Amino acid sequence: MKAxxxxxxxxxxxxxxxxxALLVTGGLYAALVPSSAGAAEATARDIEYGSELFQxxxxxxxxxxxxxxxxxxxxxxxxxxSVDFQVSTGRMPMEANxxxxxxxxxxxTDEQVAALAAYVASLGYGPxxxxxxxxxxxxxxxxxxxxLFRTNCAMxxxxxxxxxxxxxxxxxxxxxxSTPTVIYEAMVTGPQAMPVFNDANLTPEEKRDVxxxxxxxxxxxxxxxxxxxxxxxxxxxWAWIVGIGLLVACSVWIGAKSS
Amino acid sequence: xxxxNSSTDLTPRGGGDGRLPARFTDPGHAPHKxxxxxxxxxANKRAERQVVLLFGVSIxxxxxxxxxxxxxxxxxxxxxxxLSNLLLGLGLFLGMFGIGAAAVHWAKxxxxxxxxxxxxxTLISSPETRAAAVQDLxxxxxxxxxxxxxxxxxxxVSALALAPLSIAVPLIGxxxxxxxxxxxxxxxxxxxxxxxxDPSGRPIRAAEVTIGSAFHVIPDNLEEFEHPLDEKAKAIVxxxxxxxxxxxxxxxxxxxxxxxxxxxxxxxxxxxCPVALYEQQTHHLLCPCHQSTFDLADGAKVxxxxxxxxxxxxxxxxxxxxxxxxxxxxxxxxxPSYWERLK
Numbered sequence: 285m286k287a288x289x290x291x292x293x294x295x296x297x298x299x300x301x302x303x304x305a306l307l308v309t310g311g312l313y314a315a316l317v318p319s320s321a322g323a324a325e326a327t328a329r330d331i332e333y334g335s336e337l338f339q340x341x342x343x344x345x346x347x348x349x350x351x352x353x354x355x356x357x358x359x360x361x362x363x364x365x366s367v368d369f370q371v372s373t374g375r376m377p378m379e380a381n382x383x384x385x386x387x388x389x390x391x392x393t394d395e396q397v398a399a400l401a402a403y404v405a406s407l408g409y410g411p412x413x414x415x416x417x418x419x420x421x422x423x424x425x426x427x428x429x430x431x432l433f434r435t436n437c438a439m440x441x442x443x444x445x446x447x448x449x450x451x452x453x454x455x456x457x458x459x460x461x462s463t464p465t466v467i468y469e470a471m472v473t474g475p476q477a478m479p480v481f482n483d484a485n486l487t488p489e490e491k492r493d494v495x496x497x498x499x500x501x502x503x504x505x506x507x508x509x510x511x512x513x514x515x516x517x518x519x520x521x522w523a524w525i526v527g528i529g530l531l532v533a534c535s536v537w538i539g540a541k542s543s
Numbered sequence: 544x545x546x547x548n549s550s551t552d553l554t555p556r557g558g559g560d561g562r563l564p565a566r567f568t569d570p571g572h573a574p575h576k577x578x579x580x581x582x583x584x585x586a587n588k589r590a591e592r593q594v595v596l597l598f599g600v601s602i603x604x605x606x607x608x609x610x611x612x613x614x615x616x617x618x619x620x621x622x623x624x625x626l627s628n629l630l631l632g633l634g635l636f637l638g639m640f641g642i643g644a645a646a647v648h649w650a651k652x653x654x655x656x657x658x659x660x661x662x663x664x665t666l667i668s669s670p671e672t673r674a675a676a677v678q679d680l681x682x683x684x685x686x687x688x689x690x691x692x693x694x695x696x697x698x699x700v701s702a703l704a705l706a707p708l709s710i711a712v713p714l715i716g717x718x719x720x721x722x723x724x725x726x727x728x729x730x731x732x733x734x735x736x737x738x739x740x741d742p743s744g745r746p747i748r749a750a751e752v753t754i755g756s757a758f759h760v761i762p763d764n765l766e767e768f769e770h771p772l773d774e775k776a777k778a779i780v781x782x783x784x785x786x787x788x789x790x791x792x793x794x795x796x797x798x799x800x801x802x803x804x805x806x807x808x809x810x811x812x813x814x815x816c817p818v819a820l821y822e823q824q825t826h827h828l829l830c831p832c833h834q835s836t837f838d839l840a841d842g843a844k845v846x847x848x849x850x851x852x853x854x855x856x857x858x859x860x861x862x863x864x865x866x867x868x869x870x871x872x873x874x875x876x877x878x879p880s881y882w883e884r885l886k
Contacts, residue, residue, distance in 0.1 A: 435741050439817070439820050439831055450829060451822065451825075451829050451834070451847065474755045477822035477823060477824055478823065479756055479821050480753055480755040480757075480823070481756070481757075482751070482753050484747070484748070484752075485751070485752075503621040503622065504622070505625070506617070506624035506625050507628065508628060508629060537647075541578075542578050542580070542656070
């Protein structure tokens with residue numbers, strides 16, 4: 285690494301970097317494009333497998349043909365993104381009725397989620413699962429993402445994505461562990477209490493900026509310990525109990541007579 | 544050691560028969576106890592070493608601060624900023640706290656600890672002095688003959704009363720160049736102004752607003768104004784679309800929405816926080832400050848919390864090109880309920 289660092293100002297360094305970048309871009313393109321073509325080939329088999337999974341795991345509430353029942357909404361037209369969000373985060377299949385479906389360890393494997401998503405996507409047109417490039421935080425602009433996050437997201441999800449309370453037991457979850465794909469899917473599908481942010485509201489580039497901002501918050505705060513980034517409650521506890529406690533201890537020590 | 548009888552000294556020195564004594568006496572100081580450092584030379588030496596140690600902590604802290612300032616600069620990464628802040632703060636803390644703790648420890652263990660009483664006399668002046676002061680005032684009033692010269696008294700009172708105006712009038716006059724307070728009841732929304740997205744300023748087409756969407760909206764003409772941020776603060780709007788079958792519209796407001804798209808002021812009617820926590824399934828809008836909850840499906844009626852009137856609704860429609868536009872300004876003042884007085 286030292287040798288590399290020493291030569292970073294070398295005259296040919298930009299050329300080498302450019303070549304590397306081209307190689308990586310080309311490699312990613314080659315890796316991604318055939319895979320989507322492969323997905324198209326596998327669709328028929330996936331859909332059949334997904335249909336079986338649906339009958340076993342989802343049909344009790346969502347109906348035999350995903351048409352919805354009085355307990356659960358219709359899934360026709362919700363798209364693959366919605367299935368991937370709900371099932372890969374473990375929110376569905378739902379454990380118990382409550383104010384909202386909670387995230388838990390996923391109940392299906394990645395292949396099963398993909399098959400289920402392909403089945404539900406085959407029922408009607410809906411948002412697709414985003415590509416790796418669409419959610420790549422390195423390509424987003426975190427500064428623009430911050431403006432968008434503050435306007436559209438921060439009131440529920442907290443200024444740095446630490447989450448917050450809503451009404452009647454519902455809450456906006458913390459975003460510390462959410463993958464970029466899941467964040468994108470949540471924006472585009474509007475799960476549960478969350479509103480939909482379609483591509484006219486936040487363009488795909490703006491969604492990537494938002495993801496870039498959220499991921500930048502995971503490096504922590506320059507001020508030190510964040511105390512959960514929850515604002516006055518945790519910071520106030522710290523200031524009143526630890527801070528004032530130390531001041532009281534100092535006062536007692538100053539006032540006590542030396543033995 | 545003093546011998547005066549203070550009226551504030553309430554230590555009873557009774558005869559032990561349960562009755563209060565006729566008078567209280569000053570018990571004086573408790574007997575002076577020598578500290579270990581006073582009697583034991585080793586303890587004295589140890590206390591001195593402790594004070595030196597505390598000063599040493601301060602010296603090390605200050606040197607540490609300077610070293611950190613010179614060598615550990617905040618860089619591009621959050622981690623380097625955090626490390627720099629931590630070391631600077633720690634050095635500063637040790638540098639200051641060491642001096643303070645050393646001074647206190649020095650005074651407590653090594654300096655003399657004999658109690659000293661300060662005598663106090665009563666604060667009130669003697670009756671003679673007070674009577675003389677009152678007499679001086681009376682003599683002065685008689686000498687000025689203010690009681691007889693009525694015009695002179697009036698002139699003096701007028702001059703004294705008017706003099707502060709030379710300070711007060713400019714102060715109050717400079718508070719605002721414009722005393723037209725009715726403008727606080729209006730916003731820059733007007734007939735035909737397009738609804739644009741905050742912060743990008745893109746105008747919004749009705750077809751782009753899918754069911755379940757929440758758009759944060761500013762007027763399209765915002766940048767034309769001299770103080771766009773001031774205007775934005777009043778004019779911000781939350782626009783959502785719901786299934787038109789869920790929408791209950793009050794008589795007279797049927798034409799204010801567009802195919803399930805409704806737009807409401809984002810300024811809470813309680814104390815003016817931006818109220819924007821929209822739950823798309825219940826159509827409830829929650830204010831983060833005091834939990835006022837508004838039902839957007841039912842005219843933004845207050846369903847919970849301290850707000851006492853619904854959010855003002857912005858009447859909207861669609862122009863020839865399919866963009867959402869305002870039909871007019873809000874028909875009532877936005878913001879906290881103070882403005883109900885103007886209605």
